[in-house]
Amino acid sequence: MSYLTPPEFATKMVDAGEAKIKMSTRDTLIRAFMAGAMLAMAAAFAVTITVQTGQPLAGAILFPVGFCMLYLLGFDLLTGVFTLAPLALIDRRPGVRFRSVLRNWGLVFVGNFAGAFMVAAMMAVIATTGFSTVPDDVGQQLGTIGESRTVGYAEHGGAGMLTLFIRGVLCNWMVSTGVVAAMMSTSVSGKVLGMWMPVMLFFYMGFEHSIVNMFLFPAGLLLGGDFSVGDYLLWNEIPTVVGNLVGGLTFVGLVLYATHVRSGGSSTKAPLQEDVRVPLTR
Structure with missing residues:
Protein backbone atom coordinates (compact mmCIF):
# COMPACT_ATOMS: atom_id res chain seq x y z
CA MET A 1 0.00 0.00 0.00
CA SER A 2 1.14 3.58 -0.65
CA TYR A 3 -0.04 4.77 2.78
CA LEU A 4 2.30 4.63 5.77
CA THR A 5 0.93 4.37 9.29
CA PRO A 6 1.60 7.19 11.79
CA PRO A 7 4.38 5.29 13.65
CA GLU A 8 6.06 4.63 10.30
CA PHE A 9 6.03 8.20 8.99
CA ALA A 10 6.83 9.61 12.45
CA THR A 11 10.03 7.54 12.44
CA LYS A 12 10.76 8.87 8.95
CA MET A 13 10.49 12.39 10.37
CA VAL A 14 13.27 11.66 12.87
CA ASP A 15 15.39 10.02 10.17
CA ALA A 16 14.91 13.05 7.91
CA GLY A 17 15.90 15.42 10.70
CA GLU A 18 19.10 13.47 11.33
CA THR A 28 22.67 22.26 2.61
CA LEU A 29 23.25 25.67 1.02
CA ILE A 30 22.49 24.48 -2.51
CA ARG A 31 19.25 22.80 -1.49
CA ALA A 32 18.18 25.76 0.66
CA PHE A 33 18.98 28.24 -2.12
CA MET A 34 16.87 26.34 -4.64
CA ALA A 35 14.02 25.92 -2.15
CA GLY A 36 13.91 29.67 -1.49
CA ALA A 37 14.00 30.45 -5.20
CA MET A 38 11.25 27.98 -6.12
CA LEU A 39 8.93 29.08 -3.32
CA ALA A 40 9.50 32.69 -4.36
CA MET A 41 8.55 31.79 -7.92
CA ALA A 42 5.35 30.21 -6.61
CA ALA A 43 4.57 33.34 -4.59
CA ALA A 44 5.11 35.53 -7.68
CA PHE A 45 2.87 33.15 -9.62
CA ALA A 46 0.11 33.39 -7.01
CA VAL A 47 0.28 37.21 -6.84
CA THR A 48 0.14 37.42 -10.63
CA ILE A 49 -2.93 35.15 -10.75
CA THR A 50 -4.64 37.17 -8.01
CA VAL A 51 -3.98 40.49 -9.79
CA GLN A 52 -5.11 39.21 -13.19
CA THR A 53 -8.23 37.39 -12.01
CA GLY A 54 -9.18 39.48 -9.00
CA GLN A 55 -9.70 36.21 -7.12
CA PRO A 56 -7.32 35.57 -4.19
CA LEU A 57 -8.66 32.03 -3.93
CA ALA A 58 -7.36 31.24 -7.41
CA GLY A 59 -3.86 32.27 -6.37
CA ALA A 60 -4.09 30.22 -3.18
CA ILE A 61 -5.29 27.11 -5.01
CA LEU A 62 -2.31 27.21 -7.39
CA PHE A 63 0.43 28.44 -5.02
CA PRO A 64 1.24 24.94 -3.65
CA VAL A 65 2.70 23.91 -7.02
CA GLY A 66 6.02 25.48 -5.99
CA PHE A 67 6.02 23.80 -2.58
CA CYS A 68 5.32 20.41 -4.13
CA MET A 69 8.08 20.79 -6.73
CA LEU A 70 10.76 21.82 -4.25
CA TYR A 71 9.84 19.00 -1.88
CA LEU A 72 9.88 16.35 -4.60
CA LEU A 73 13.29 17.62 -5.73
CA GLY A 74 14.68 17.22 -2.21
CA PHE A 75 15.21 20.90 -1.40
CA ASP A 76 14.92 22.33 2.13
CA LEU A 77 12.91 25.17 3.65
CA LEU A 78 13.61 26.73 7.03
CA THR A 79 10.04 25.97 8.10
CA GLY A 80 10.61 22.26 7.48
CA VAL A 81 13.92 21.96 9.30
CA PHE A 82 12.45 23.88 12.23
CA THR A 83 10.14 20.90 12.68
CA LEU A 84 12.34 17.95 11.72
CA ALA A 85 15.90 18.73 12.89
CA PRO A 86 15.14 18.99 16.65
CA LEU A 87 13.54 15.53 16.63
CA ALA A 88 16.91 13.92 15.92
CA LEU A 89 18.32 15.73 18.96
CA ILE A 90 15.40 14.71 21.16
CA ASP A 91 15.74 11.11 19.94
CA ARG A 92 19.45 11.19 20.88
CA ARG A 93 20.68 10.18 17.45
CA PRO A 94 24.47 9.59 17.41
CA GLY A 95 26.49 12.69 16.56
CA VAL A 96 23.54 15.10 16.82
CA ARG A 97 24.14 18.06 19.13
CA PHE A 98 22.26 21.29 19.81
CA ARG A 99 24.91 23.31 18.01
CA SER A 100 24.52 21.11 14.94
CA VAL A 101 20.79 21.86 14.90
CA LEU A 102 21.55 25.59 15.09
CA ARG A 103 24.13 25.20 12.31
CA ASN A 104 21.53 23.55 10.07
CA TRP A 105 18.98 26.28 10.78
CA GLY A 106 21.52 29.03 10.08
CA LEU A 107 22.68 27.55 6.78
CA VAL A 108 19.13 26.93 5.56
CA PHE A 109 18.12 30.50 6.51
CA VAL A 110 21.01 31.95 4.51
CA GLY A 111 20.33 29.72 1.51
CA ASN A 112 16.58 30.38 1.53
CA PHE A 113 17.10 34.13 1.74
CA ALA A 114 19.64 34.17 -1.08
CA GLY A 115 17.35 32.18 -3.38
CA ALA A 116 14.25 34.22 -2.56
CA PHE A 117 16.13 37.53 -2.96
CA MET A 118 17.43 36.48 -6.38
CA VAL A 119 13.88 35.89 -7.61
CA ALA A 120 12.73 39.16 -5.99
CA ALA A 121 15.38 41.06 -7.98
CA MET A 122 14.40 39.26 -11.18
CA MET A 123 10.71 40.02 -10.67
CA ALA A 124 11.53 43.68 -9.98
CA VAL A 125 13.36 43.83 -13.32
CA ILE A 126 10.39 42.26 -15.11
CA ALA A 127 7.82 44.52 -13.40
CA THR A 128 9.70 47.69 -14.38
CA THR A 129 11.20 46.58 -17.73
CA GLY A 130 14.70 46.78 -16.31
CA PHE A 131 13.83 49.70 -13.96
CA SER A 132 13.02 51.91 -16.93
CA THR A 133 9.28 52.27 -16.23
CA VAL A 134 6.98 52.48 -13.24
CA PRO A 135 6.00 49.09 -11.78
CA ASP A 136 3.21 47.23 -13.56
CA ASP A 137 0.09 46.00 -11.77
CA VAL A 138 1.87 42.99 -10.24
CA GLY A 139 4.79 45.17 -9.09
CA GLN A 140 2.41 47.67 -7.48
CA GLN A 141 0.65 44.84 -5.67
CA LEU A 142 3.97 43.55 -4.32
CA GLY A 143 4.74 46.99 -2.90
CA THR A 144 1.32 47.21 -1.28
CA ILE A 145 1.70 43.79 0.36
CA GLY A 146 4.99 44.88 1.90
CA GLU A 147 3.50 48.04 3.35
CA SER A 148 0.37 46.48 4.81
CA ARG A 149 2.25 43.60 6.45
CA THR A 150 4.97 45.68 8.10
CA VAL A 151 3.82 49.24 8.80
CA GLY A 152 0.28 47.90 9.06
CA TYR A 153 1.27 45.72 12.05
CA ALA A 154 3.42 48.48 13.57
CA GLU A 155 0.42 50.80 13.75
CA HIS A 156 -1.12 48.46 16.34
CA GLY A 157 1.98 48.18 18.52
CA GLY A 158 2.04 45.15 20.80
CA ALA A 159 -1.29 43.89 19.51
CA GLY A 160 0.09 43.96 15.97
CA MET A 161 3.22 42.06 17.05
CA LEU A 162 1.09 39.41 18.78
CA THR A 163 -1.07 39.04 15.67
CA LEU A 164 2.02 38.68 13.49
CA PHE A 165 3.47 36.03 15.81
CA ILE A 166 0.23 34.03 15.91
CA ARG A 167 -0.01 34.13 12.12
CA GLY A 168 3.53 32.75 11.99
CA VAL A 169 2.58 29.95 14.38
CA LEU A 170 -0.50 28.97 12.38
CA CYS A 171 1.44 29.15 9.13
CA ASN A 172 4.04 26.57 10.02
CA TRP A 173 1.48 24.39 11.74
CA MET A 174 -0.04 24.00 8.29
CA VAL A 175 3.18 24.00 6.23
CA SER A 176 4.84 21.39 8.44
CA THR A 177 1.68 19.33 8.28
CA GLY A 178 2.20 19.39 4.52
CA VAL A 179 5.79 18.22 4.92
CA VAL A 180 4.68 15.33 7.11
CA ALA A 181 1.72 14.51 4.87
CA ALA A 182 4.15 13.91 2.02
CA MET A 183 5.81 11.23 4.16
CA MET A 184 2.51 9.39 4.54
CA SER A 185 2.61 8.16 0.95
CA THR A 186 5.12 6.41 -1.28
CA SER A 187 3.42 7.60 -4.50
CA VAL A 188 3.96 10.98 -6.15
CA SER A 189 0.23 11.64 -6.44
CA GLY A 190 -0.28 10.83 -2.76
CA LYS A 191 2.55 13.12 -1.70
CA VAL A 192 1.26 16.00 -3.84
CA LEU A 193 -2.30 15.67 -2.53
CA GLY A 194 -1.06 15.54 1.06
CA MET A 195 1.06 18.66 0.61
CA TRP A 196 -1.46 20.65 -1.41
CA MET A 197 -4.28 20.96 1.12
CA PRO A 198 -2.55 22.51 4.17
CA VAL A 199 -0.30 24.77 2.05
CA MET A 200 -3.31 26.12 0.16
CA LEU A 201 -5.01 26.79 3.50
CA PHE A 202 -2.10 28.80 4.96
CA PHE A 203 -1.69 30.93 1.83
CA TYR A 204 -5.36 31.84 1.47
CA MET A 205 -5.70 32.62 5.18
CA GLY A 206 -2.86 35.14 4.97
CA PHE A 207 -0.64 33.44 7.54
CA GLU A 208 2.99 34.56 7.70
CA HIS A 209 5.64 32.34 6.10
CA SER A 210 9.22 33.49 6.67
CA ILE A 211 10.55 32.29 3.30
CA VAL A 212 7.63 33.64 1.25
CA ASN A 213 8.26 36.95 3.01
CA MET A 214 11.95 36.79 2.03
CA PHE A 215 10.61 37.28 -1.49
CA LEU A 216 7.62 39.58 -0.96
CA PHE A 217 9.31 42.26 1.12
CA PRO A 218 12.64 42.65 -0.70
CA ALA A 219 10.62 42.75 -3.94
CA GLY A 220 8.40 45.42 -2.42
CA LEU A 221 11.43 47.50 -1.38
CA LEU A 222 12.93 47.22 -4.87
CA LEU A 223 9.62 48.30 -6.37
CA GLY A 224 9.22 51.43 -4.23
CA GLY A 225 7.19 50.15 -1.30
CA ASP A 226 6.78 52.72 1.47
CA PHE A 227 8.55 50.84 4.26
CA SER A 228 12.16 50.31 5.34
CA VAL A 229 14.49 47.36 5.82
CA GLY A 230 14.13 47.92 9.56
CA ASP A 231 10.34 47.74 9.27
CA TYR A 232 10.67 44.48 7.36
CA LEU A 233 13.01 42.87 9.90
CA LEU A 234 11.33 44.10 13.10
CA TRP A 235 7.71 44.05 12.01
CA ASN A 236 7.72 40.92 9.94
CA GLU A 237 10.72 38.66 9.38
CA ILE A 238 12.02 38.21 12.94
CA PRO A 239 8.66 37.59 14.68
CA THR A 240 7.55 35.44 11.73
CA VAL A 241 10.64 33.24 12.05
CA VAL A 242 9.96 32.81 15.79
CA GLY A 243 6.30 32.04 15.16
CA ASN A 244 7.18 29.53 12.43
CA LEU A 245 9.58 27.78 14.82
CA VAL A 246 7.00 27.55 17.60
CA GLY A 247 4.18 26.45 15.32
CA GLY A 248 6.01 23.73 13.41
CA LEU A 249 7.94 22.26 16.31
CA THR A 250 5.13 22.41 18.88
CA PHE A 251 2.02 21.46 16.94
CA VAL A 252 3.58 19.05 14.44
CA GLY A 253 7.04 17.75 15.35
CA LEU A 254 6.75 17.28 19.11
CA VAL A 255 3.12 16.14 19.04
CA LEU A 256 3.74 13.39 16.48
CA TYR A 257 7.00 12.35 18.12
CA ALA A 258 5.42 12.13 21.57
CA THR A 259 2.46 10.02 20.55
CA HIS A 260 3.85 7.91 17.70
CA VAL A 261 7.59 7.50 18.38
CA ARG A 262 7.70 7.74 22.18
CA SER A 263 4.18 6.56 22.75
CA GLY A 264 2.85 6.29 26.27
CA GLY A 265 1.60 2.82 25.45
CA SER A 266 -1.90 1.45 25.43
CA SER A 267 -4.17 2.15 28.35
CA THR A 268 -6.65 -0.51 27.28
CA LYS A 269 -6.77 -3.38 29.69
CA ALA A 270 -7.23 -6.94 28.53
CA PRO A 271 -10.87 -7.95 28.81
CA LEU A 272 -11.76 -10.14 31.75
CA GLN A 273 -12.47 -13.73 30.91
CA GLU A 274 -16.06 -14.72 31.17
CA ASP A 275 -17.06 -16.94 34.01
CA VAL A 276 -17.58 -20.19 32.17
CA ARG A 277 -19.29 -22.81 34.27
CA VAL A 278 -18.60 -26.35 33.25
CA PRO A 279 -21.57 -28.57 34.00
CA LEU A 280 -20.90 -31.51 36.24
CA THR A 281 -21.05 -34.87 34.58
CA ARG A 282 -22.41 -37.92 36.28
Missing part, protein backbone atom coordinates in the same frame (compact mmCIF):
# COMPACT_ATOMS: atom_id res chain seq x y z
CA ALA A 19 19.96 13.40 7.62
CA LYS A 20 19.51 17.15 7.27
CA ILE A 21 21.69 17.88 10.29
CA LYS A 22 24.50 15.66 9.02
CA MET A 23 24.36 17.00 5.46
CA SER A 24 27.45 18.83 4.20
CA THR A 25 27.54 22.63 4.20
CA ARG A 26 27.72 22.65 0.40
CA ASP A 27 24.64 20.49 -0.10
Whole structure:
Protein backbone atom coordinates (compact mmCIF):
# COMPACT_ATOMS: atom_id res chain seq x y z
CA MET A 1 0.00 0.00 0.00
CA SER A 2 1.14 3.58 -0.65
CA TYR A 3 -0.04 4.77 2.78
CA LEU A 4 2.30 4.63 5.77
CA THR A 5 0.93 4.37 9.29
CA PRO A 6 1.60 7.19 11.79
CA PRO A 7 4.38 5.29 13.65
CA GLU A 8 6.06 4.63 10.30
CA PHE A 9 6.03 8.20 8.99
CA ALA A 10 6.83 9.61 12.45
CA THR A 11 10.03 7.54 12.44
CA LYS A 12 10.76 8.87 8.95
CA MET A 13 10.49 12.39 10.37
CA VAL A 14 13.27 11.66 12.87
CA ASP A 15 15.39 10.02 10.17
CA ALA A 16 14.91 13.05 7.91
CA GLY A 17 15.90 15.42 10.70
CA GLU A 18 19.10 13.47 11.33
CA ALA A 19 19.96 13.40 7.62
CA LYS A 20 19.51 17.15 7.27
CA ILE A 21 21.69 17.88 10.29
CA LYS A 22 24.50 15.66 9.02
CA MET A 23 24.36 17.00 5.46
CA SER A 24 27.45 18.83 4.20
CA THR A 25 27.54 22.63 4.20
CA ARG A 26 27.72 22.65 0.40
CA ASP A 27 24.64 20.49 -0.10
CA THR A 28 22.67 22.26 2.61
CA LEU A 29 23.25 25.67 1.02
CA ILE A 30 22.49 24.48 -2.51
CA ARG A 31 19.25 22.80 -1.49
CA ALA A 32 18.18 25.76 0.66
CA PHE A 33 18.98 28.24 -2.12
CA MET A 34 16.87 26.34 -4.64
CA ALA A 35 14.02 25.92 -2.15
CA GLY A 36 13.91 29.67 -1.49
CA ALA A 37 14.00 30.45 -5.20
CA MET A 38 11.25 27.98 -6.12
CA LEU A 39 8.93 29.08 -3.32
CA ALA A 40 9.50 32.69 -4.36
CA MET A 41 8.55 31.79 -7.92
CA ALA A 42 5.35 30.21 -6.61
CA ALA A 43 4.57 33.34 -4.59
CA ALA A 44 5.11 35.53 -7.68
CA PHE A 45 2.87 33.15 -9.62
CA ALA A 46 0.11 33.39 -7.01
CA VAL A 47 0.28 37.21 -6.84
CA THR A 48 0.14 37.42 -10.63
CA ILE A 49 -2.93 35.15 -10.75
CA THR A 50 -4.64 37.17 -8.01
CA VAL A 51 -3.98 40.49 -9.79
CA GLN A 52 -5.11 39.21 -13.19
CA THR A 53 -8.23 37.39 -12.01
CA GLY A 54 -9.18 39.48 -9.00
CA GLN A 55 -9.70 36.21 -7.12
CA PRO A 56 -7.32 35.57 -4.19
CA LEU A 57 -8.66 32.03 -3.93
CA ALA A 58 -7.36 31.24 -7.41
CA GLY A 59 -3.86 32.27 -6.37
CA ALA A 60 -4.09 30.22 -3.18
CA ILE A 61 -5.29 27.11 -5.01
CA LEU A 62 -2.31 27.21 -7.39
CA PHE A 63 0.43 28.44 -5.02
CA PRO A 64 1.24 24.94 -3.65
CA VAL A 65 2.70 23.91 -7.02
CA GLY A 66 6.02 25.48 -5.99
CA PHE A 67 6.02 23.80 -2.58
CA CYS A 68 5.32 20.41 -4.13
CA MET A 69 8.08 20.79 -6.73
CA LEU A 70 10.76 21.82 -4.25
CA TYR A 71 9.84 19.00 -1.88
CA LEU A 72 9.88 16.35 -4.60
CA LEU A 73 13.29 17.62 -5.73
CA GLY A 74 14.68 17.22 -2.21
CA PHE A 75 15.21 20.90 -1.40
CA ASP A 76 14.92 22.33 2.13
CA LEU A 77 12.91 25.17 3.65
CA LEU A 78 13.61 26.73 7.03
CA THR A 79 10.04 25.97 8.10
CA GLY A 80 10.61 22.26 7.48
CA VAL A 81 13.92 21.96 9.30
CA PHE A 82 12.45 23.88 12.23
CA THR A 83 10.14 20.90 12.68
CA LEU A 84 12.34 17.95 11.72
CA ALA A 85 15.90 18.73 12.89
CA PRO A 86 15.14 18.99 16.65
CA LEU A 87 13.54 15.53 16.63
CA ALA A 88 16.91 13.92 15.92
CA LEU A 89 18.32 15.73 18.96
CA ILE A 90 15.40 14.71 21.16
CA ASP A 91 15.74 11.11 19.94
CA ARG A 92 19.45 11.19 20.88
CA ARG A 93 20.68 10.18 17.45
CA PRO A 94 24.47 9.59 17.41
CA GLY A 95 26.49 12.69 16.56
CA VAL A 96 23.54 15.10 16.82
CA ARG A 97 24.14 18.06 19.13
CA PHE A 98 22.26 21.29 19.81
CA ARG A 99 24.91 23.31 18.01
CA SER A 100 24.52 21.11 14.94
CA VAL A 101 20.79 21.86 14.90
CA LEU A 102 21.55 25.59 15.09
CA ARG A 103 24.13 25.20 12.31
CA ASN A 104 21.53 23.55 10.07
CA TRP A 105 18.98 26.28 10.78
CA GLY A 106 21.52 29.03 10.08
CA LEU A 107 22.68 27.55 6.78
CA VAL A 108 19.13 26.93 5.56
CA PHE A 109 18.12 30.50 6.51
CA VAL A 110 21.01 31.95 4.51
CA GLY A 111 20.33 29.72 1.51
CA ASN A 112 16.58 30.38 1.53
CA PHE A 113 17.10 34.13 1.74
CA ALA A 114 19.64 34.17 -1.08
CA GLY A 115 17.35 32.18 -3.38
CA ALA A 116 14.25 34.22 -2.56
CA PHE A 117 16.13 37.53 -2.96
CA MET A 118 17.43 36.48 -6.38
CA VAL A 119 13.88 35.89 -7.61
CA ALA A 120 12.73 39.16 -5.99
CA ALA A 121 15.38 41.06 -7.98
CA MET A 122 14.40 39.26 -11.18
CA MET A 123 10.71 40.02 -10.67
CA ALA A 124 11.53 43.68 -9.98
CA VAL A 125 13.36 43.83 -13.32
CA ILE A 126 10.39 42.26 -15.11
CA ALA A 127 7.82 44.52 -13.40
CA THR A 128 9.70 47.69 -14.38
CA THR A 129 11.20 46.58 -17.73
CA GLY A 130 14.70 46.78 -16.31
CA PHE A 131 13.83 49.70 -13.96
CA SER A 132 13.02 51.91 -16.93
CA THR A 133 9.28 52.27 -16.23
CA VAL A 134 6.98 52.48 -13.24
CA PRO A 135 6.00 49.09 -11.78
CA ASP A 136 3.21 47.23 -13.56
CA ASP A 137 0.09 46.00 -11.77
CA VAL A 138 1.87 42.99 -10.24
CA GLY A 139 4.79 45.17 -9.09
CA GLN A 140 2.41 47.67 -7.48
CA GLN A 141 0.65 44.84 -5.67
CA LEU A 142 3.97 43.55 -4.32
CA GLY A 143 4.74 46.99 -2.90
CA THR A 144 1.32 47.21 -1.28
CA ILE A 145 1.70 43.79 0.36
CA GLY A 146 4.99 44.88 1.90
CA GLU A 147 3.50 48.04 3.35
CA SER A 148 0.37 46.48 4.81
CA ARG A 149 2.25 43.60 6.45
CA THR A 150 4.97 45.68 8.10
CA VAL A 151 3.82 49.24 8.80
CA GLY A 152 0.28 47.90 9.06
CA TYR A 153 1.27 45.72 12.05
CA ALA A 154 3.42 48.48 13.57
CA GLU A 155 0.42 50.80 13.75
CA HIS A 156 -1.12 48.46 16.34
CA GLY A 157 1.98 48.18 18.52
CA GLY A 158 2.04 45.15 20.80
CA ALA A 159 -1.29 43.89 19.51
CA GLY A 160 0.09 43.96 15.97
CA MET A 161 3.22 42.06 17.05
CA LEU A 162 1.09 39.41 18.78
CA THR A 163 -1.07 39.04 15.67
CA LEU A 164 2.02 38.68 13.49
CA PHE A 165 3.47 36.03 15.81
CA ILE A 166 0.23 34.03 15.91
CA ARG A 167 -0.01 34.13 12.12
CA GLY A 168 3.53 32.75 11.99
CA VAL A 169 2.58 29.95 14.38
CA LEU A 170 -0.50 28.97 12.38
CA CYS A 171 1.44 29.15 9.13
CA ASN A 172 4.04 26.57 10.02
CA TRP A 173 1.48 24.39 11.74
CA MET A 174 -0.04 24.00 8.29
CA VAL A 175 3.18 24.00 6.23
CA SER A 176 4.84 21.39 8.44
CA THR A 177 1.68 19.33 8.28
CA GLY A 178 2.20 19.39 4.52
CA VAL A 179 5.79 18.22 4.92
CA VAL A 180 4.68 15.33 7.11
CA ALA A 181 1.72 14.51 4.87
CA ALA A 182 4.15 13.91 2.02
CA MET A 183 5.81 11.23 4.16
CA MET A 184 2.51 9.39 4.54
CA SER A 185 2.61 8.16 0.95
CA THR A 186 5.12 6.41 -1.28
CA SER A 187 3.42 7.60 -4.50
CA VAL A 188 3.96 10.98 -6.15
CA SER A 189 0.23 11.64 -6.44
CA GLY A 190 -0.28 10.83 -2.76
CA LYS A 191 2.55 13.12 -1.70
CA VAL A 192 1.26 16.00 -3.84
CA LEU A 193 -2.30 15.67 -2.53
CA GLY A 194 -1.06 15.54 1.06
CA MET A 195 1.06 18.66 0.61
CA TRP A 196 -1.46 20.65 -1.41
CA MET A 197 -4.28 20.96 1.12
CA PRO A 198 -2.55 22.51 4.17
CA VAL A 199 -0.30 24.77 2.05
CA MET A 200 -3.31 26.12 0.16
CA LEU A 201 -5.01 26.79 3.50
CA PHE A 202 -2.10 28.80 4.96
CA PHE A 203 -1.69 30.93 1.83
CA TYR A 204 -5.36 31.84 1.47
CA MET A 205 -5.70 32.62 5.18
CA GLY A 206 -2.86 35.14 4.97
CA PHE A 207 -0.64 33.44 7.54
CA GLU A 208 2.99 34.56 7.70
CA HIS A 209 5.64 32.34 6.10
CA SER A 210 9.22 33.49 6.67
CA ILE A 211 10.55 32.29 3.30
CA VAL A 212 7.63 33.64 1.25
CA ASN A 213 8.26 36.95 3.01
CA MET A 214 11.95 36.79 2.03
CA PHE A 215 10.61 37.28 -1.49
CA LEU A 216 7.62 39.58 -0.96
CA PHE A 217 9.31 42.26 1.12
CA PRO A 218 12.64 42.65 -0.70
CA ALA A 219 10.62 42.75 -3.94
CA GLY A 220 8.40 45.42 -2.42
CA LEU A 221 11.43 47.50 -1.38
CA LEU A 222 12.93 47.22 -4.87
CA LEU A 223 9.62 48.30 -6.37
CA GLY A 224 9.22 51.43 -4.23
CA GLY A 225 7.19 50.15 -1.30
CA ASP A 226 6.78 52.72 1.47
CA PHE A 227 8.55 50.84 4.26
CA SER A 228 12.16 50.31 5.34
CA VAL A 229 14.49 47.36 5.82
CA GLY A 230 14.13 47.92 9.56
CA ASP A 231 10.34 47.74 9.27
CA TYR A 232 10.67 44.48 7.36
CA LEU A 233 13.01 42.87 9.90
CA LEU A 234 11.33 44.10 13.10
CA TRP A 235 7.71 44.05 12.01
CA ASN A 236 7.72 40.92 9.94
CA GLU A 237 10.72 38.66 9.38
CA ILE A 238 12.02 38.21 12.94
CA PRO A 239 8.66 37.59 14.68
CA THR A 240 7.55 35.44 11.73
CA VAL A 241 10.64 33.24 12.05
CA VAL A 242 9.96 32.81 15.79
CA GLY A 243 6.30 32.04 15.16
CA ASN A 244 7.18 29.53 12.43
CA LEU A 245 9.58 27.78 14.82
CA VAL A 246 7.00 27.55 17.60
CA GLY A 247 4.18 26.45 15.32
CA GLY A 248 6.01 23.73 13.41
CA LEU A 249 7.94 22.26 16.31
CA THR A 250 5.13 22.41 18.88
CA PHE A 251 2.02 21.46 16.94
CA VAL A 252 3.58 19.05 14.44
CA GLY A 253 7.04 17.75 15.35
CA LEU A 254 6.75 17.28 19.11
CA VAL A 255 3.12 16.14 19.04
CA LEU A 256 3.74 13.39 16.48
CA TYR A 257 7.00 12.35 18.12
CA ALA A 258 5.42 12.13 21.57
CA THR A 259 2.46 10.02 20.55
CA HIS A 260 3.85 7.91 17.70
CA VAL A 261 7.59 7.50 18.38
CA ARG A 262 7.70 7.74 22.18
CA SER A 263 4.18 6.56 22.75
CA GLY A 264 2.85 6.29 26.27
CA GLY A 265 1.60 2.82 25.45
CA SER A 266 -1.90 1.45 25.43
CA SER A 267 -4.17 2.15 28.35
CA THR A 268 -6.65 -0.51 27.28
CA LYS A 269 -6.77 -3.38 29.69
CA ALA A 270 -7.23 -6.94 28.53
CA PRO A 271 -10.87 -7.95 28.81
CA LEU A 272 -11.76 -10.14 31.75
CA GLN A 273 -12.47 -13.73 30.91
CA GLU A 274 -16.06 -14.72 31.17
CA ASP A 275 -17.06 -16.94 34.01
CA VAL A 276 -17.58 -20.19 32.17
CA ARG A 277 -19.29 -22.81 34.27
CA VAL A 278 -18.60 -26.35 33.25
CA PRO A 279 -21.57 -28.57 34.00
CA LEU A 280 -20.90 -31.51 36.24
CA THR A 281 -21.05 -34.87 34.58
CA ARG A 282 -22.41 -37.92 36.28
